Amino acid sequence: xxxxxxxxxxxxxxxxxxxxxxxxxxxxxxxxxxxxxxxxxxxxxxxxxxxxxxxxxxxxxxxxxxxxxxxxxxxxxxxxxxxxxxxxxxxxxxxxxxxxxxxxxxxxxxxxxxxxxxxxxxxxxxxxxxxxxxxxxxxxxxxxxxxxxxxxxxxxxxxxxxxxxxxxxxxxxxxxxxxxxxxxxxxxxxxxxxxxxxxxxxxxxxxxxxxxxxxx
Numbered sequence: 001x002x003x004x005x006x007x008x009x010x011x012x013x014x015x016x017x018x019x020x021x022x023x024x025x026x027x028x029x030x031x032x033x034x035x036x037x038x039x040x041x042x043x044x045x046x047x048x049x050x051x052x053x054x055x056x057x058x059x060x061x062x063x064x065x066x067x068x069x070x071x072x073x074x075x076x077x078x079x080x081x082x083x084x085x086x087x088x089x090x091x092x093x094x095x096x097x098x099x100x101x102x103x104x105x106x107x108x109x110x111x112x113x114x115x116x117x118x119x120x121x122x123x124x125x126x127x128x129x130x131x132x133x134x135x136x137x138x139x140x141x142x143x144x145x146x147x148x149x150x151x152x153x154x155x156x157x158x159x160x161x162x163x164x165x166x167x168x169x170x171x172x173x174x175x176x177x178x179x180x181x182x183x184x185x186x187x188x189x190x191x192x193x194x195x196x197x198x199x200x201x202x203x204x205x206x207x208x209x210x211x212x213x214x215x216x
Contacts, residue, residue, distance in 0.1 A: 001113050002046075005031045006038045006055040006064070007077065011193040012098065014078070016051050019105045020072060024128045024163055024173060026109055035059040039067065047072050049093070049112050070158075073115060106169060114117045125173065127163050134161055142201050144170050144177070144185040151185075181209040 003026060005016040015033045020028035029047060032038040035056055054061035061078070065071055093115065094108035125141075126133045140155045144167070151165040163170075170185055171177065171201040171209050177185045180199055184206050193200040198207050 001024055001048045001109075001116055002027050002029050003049040004029055004041065004047050005051040006033075006040060006056075007031075007051075007059070008035075008056045009053070012053065012077070016105075019102050020051075020109075021067055021128075022102065022164060024111050024133075025126050028128075029134060032140050035061075035064050039064070042072075043070065048116050049109075052076055055080055070133055073112050075112065086130070099177065106172065110172065123159045127159050127161055136161065136176075138187075139189075141174075141177075141187050142190050142204075143187060143206060144174075145213060146183040156202075166176050176188055180212050202211060 003020065005013055005028060006018070007013050007016065009107065012034060015019065017028060017031055020026050026049075029045070030038075032041070035058060048066075050059040050072055052064065054076055055078055056064075059067075061076060065074055073093045075094045076092050076113060077095060077096045077098060077100075091113045096104060096108055104136070104206070123139070124135055124137050127136050128134075136153060136155065140157075140159075142154045142156060145152045145154060146167045147162070149164060150162045151167060151170045153161040155161070165173075167182065167185060169181070173177055174185065177187050178188050186199060186201060186206065190201045191199055194208075196213060198205045200206075
């Protein structure tokens with residue numbers, strides 16, 4: 001999913017850029033402090049989503065959106081809660097009230113992503129690793145393992161892809177996978193054997209955490 005961010009405050013844009021860089025299925029193409037430069041960009045490029053500040057000096061986010069003939073999806077970002085009703089009246093995907101946390105930002109991105117996914121896209125996930133996005137078939141994922149500030153996607157054929165995520169964020173992206181341990185999230189379709197203490201996937205035995213045993 002591609003996006004641009006528009007906010008007259010550089011500090012706010014840096015936060016958006018940082019958060020966007022941590023979302024595996026999102027690619028932030030450009031950031032703008034000038035709304036008119038953003039308009040020019042949108043005339044020449046397609047994007048799926050706008051992160052759009054409402055209160056800007058030369059052109060408000062509301063007027064900006066109304067000026068677009070075929071607007072993309074929009075997530076409004078603002079410090080002023082009184083604009084929320086008008087924002088939703090313009091069919092905004094979500095409304096982020098500054099200052100917002102990464103978890104809230106991720107939730108807004110997930111709402112937007114649900115609108116752009118096709119049945120074909122439900123078969124794969126775009127995983128951000130370093131500066132690249134790698135297309136990974138869900139059927140190839142055996143399990144995910146937490147490692148420091150990263151989550152490692154372990155795939156069939158012993159292939160591994162590290163992405164800068166928390167396990168909680170990975171679980172939100174893959175809600176149909178099952179958490180069996182604070183360090184492991186598994187594809188239940190790949191289970192070969194399971195007992196009270198461990199799960200076998202391929203040649204790997206993964207422990208089941210004490211707090212996860214009753215829910216397995």
